[in-house]
Amino acid sequence: MAxxxxxxxxxxLRRRVLWSLPSGLYVLGSRHxxxxxxxxxxxxxxxxxxxxxxxxxxxxxxxxxxLVEAGGVFSLNVLKRSxxxxxxxxxxxxxxxxRSGLLGxxxxxxxxxxxxxxxxxxxxxxxxxAQQVPVGDHTLFIGDVVDAGFLxxxxxxxxxxxxxxxxxGG
Amino acid sequence: MAxxxxxxxxxxLRRRVLWSLPSGLYVLGSRHxxxxxxxxxxxxxxxxxxxxxxxxxxxxxxxxxxLVEAGGVFSLNVLKRSxxxxxxxxxxxxxxxxRSGLLGxxxxxxxxxxxxxxxxxxxxxxxxxAQQVPVGDHTLFIGDVVDAGFLxxxxxxxxxxxxxxxxxGG
Numbered sequence: 001m002a003x004x005x006x007x008x009x010x011x012x013l014r015r016r017v018l019w020s021l022p023s024g025l026y027v028l029g030s031r032h033x034x035x036x037x038x039x040x041x042x043x044x045x046x047x048x049x050x051x052x053x054x055x056x057x058x059x060x061x062x063x064x065x066x067l068v069e070a071g072g073v074f075s076l077n078v079l080k081r082s083x084x085x086x087x088x089x090x091x092x093x094x095x096x097x098x099r100s101g102l103l104g105x106x107x108x109x110x111x112x113x114x115x116x117x118x119x120x121x122x123x124x125x126x127x128x129x130a131q132q133v134p135v136g137d138h139t140l141f142i143g144d145v146v147d148a149g150f151l152x153x154x155x156x157x158x159x160x161x162x163x164x165x166x167x168x169g170g
Numbered sequence: 171m172a173x174x175x176x177x178x179x180x181x182x183l184r185r186r187v188l189w190s191l192p193s194g195l196y197v198l199g200s201r202h203x204x205x206x207x208x209x210x211x212x213x214x215x216x217x218x219x220x221x222x223x224x225x226x227x228x229x230x231x232x233x234x235x236x237l238v239e240a241g242g243v244f245s246l247n248v249l250k251r252s253x254x255x256x257x258x259x260x261x262x263x264x265x266x267x268x269r270s271g272l273l274g275x276x277x278x279x280x281x282x283x284x285x286x287x288x289x290x291x292x293x294x295x296x297x298x299x300a301q302q303v304p305v306g307d308h309t310l311f312i313g314d315v316v317d318a319g320f321l322x323x324x325x326x327x328x329x330x331x332x333x334x335x336x337x338x339g340g
């Protein structure tokens with residue numbers, strides 16, 4: 001059992017090292033036809049300057065994966081640090097309420113690509129998928145930035161994973 | 171000129187939105203044969219859980235790109251927040267000093283893959299390249315994590331891009 005125990009110890013150690021990588025914490029907006037979703041996500045980064053491309057890594061079994069793959073668009077909603085409670089609403093799939101018109105209880109509008117942008121977001125990147133790369137149990141969707149802007153005050157502090165008690169992956 | 175001015179304004183706005191995405195700030199170790207390098211990099215994230223994979227995006231014209239492509243390995247050196255001055259040493263290509271044996275003035279050892287791991291790093295991920303994805307002017311190198319560990323005290327604060335006055339990309 002010593003070997004098994006050592007392997008478990010290493011798995012836990014590797015997980016904690018992976019968790020130590022700093023990241024933001026976003027709501028990823030997706031859309032296919034009239035189906036829209038918002039999902040809490042922290043694996044997002046810019047990956048090219050020319051052209052401007054942003055990558056997000058999405059679990060293959062996620063509803064958002066289905067929408068991004070079928071719709072070919074996504075919005076990366078950057079949140080204010082003070083709005084960290086918002087991400088809890090988007091940990092499970094959300095729908096647009098027929099009566100209130102809200103997405104997961106929050107107002108939104110459709111961006112240039114049609115993907116939902118949260119009105120309360122600090123900033124957003126609206127992207128059209130240019131490359132799709134299967135990576136193990138996730139898929140990297142790499143998008144061209146077709147629109148970007150600040151909705152809040154530009155100098156505000158941005159939400160990071162470390163501002164919460166959440167972890168992902170590892 | 172109004173249109174040109176608006177396009178320039180949008181380019182600058184988009185750059186600032188891209189800069190607002192939080193990230194860590196690392197020294198990426200690379201090696202091919204006896205050539206080793208360390209490069210300051212902030213575009214790194216985990217991208218899959220099963221298997222454990224980490225992606226880094228590297229400018230195609232960088233010396234590190236040549237070494238990672240040829241050597242097929244990289245180490246991601248996570249730094250302590252208090253060591254932010256270290257990254258300045260790795261903004262330009264560095265060599266191993268024949269007399270001191272230091273890399274960019276810092277002690278290192280070769281990891282499991284042979285890639286250099288900085289002795290002063292807070293933590294490291296030692297990776298073997300599994301996928302290589304051209305993305306515009308950069309390449310995403312996606313590596314299997316073959317070794318990981320903390321070299322410093324596990325609870326220490328980790329260096330982030332926002333702890334410096336640096337920006338990249340945008």
